[in-house]
Amino acid sequence: MSLCINPNCQNTDNPDNLLRCQSCGSELLLEGCYRVTRAIGQGGFARTFEVSDSGKLKILKVLILNQAKAVSLFQQEAEVLKRSQSLTPLS
Structure with a gap:
């Protein structure tokens, strides 16, 4: 199953063989290679997904709150993850 991450999508579940959401038409293959497989969680300023x-x-991790403090914290977290030897960040 592929998930649509468009916040306005009414039906986010899609078969794996589609390139666009059957409900809203958003791209399902992000950056041409990342397919969202499941939602992991949501906090105050971001949603986290597993992708294949x-x-x-x-x-x-998708920022959903466009406020200066949220953006700053999000960028700090991204920098920490980039420096980690055990994780490969999405580009």
Whole structure:
């Protein structure tokens, strides 16, 4: 199953063989290679998803709150993850 991450989508579940959401038409293959497979969680300023990149599982975090403090915290977290030896960040 592929999930649509468009916040306005009314039906986010889609078969894996589609490139666009059957409900809203949003792209399901992000950056041409990342397919969202499941929602992991949501906090105060971001949503976290598991994505598949040709079978390799990765984490995608999407900022949903456009406020200066949220953006700053999000960027700080991204920098920490980039420096981590055990994780490969999405580009």
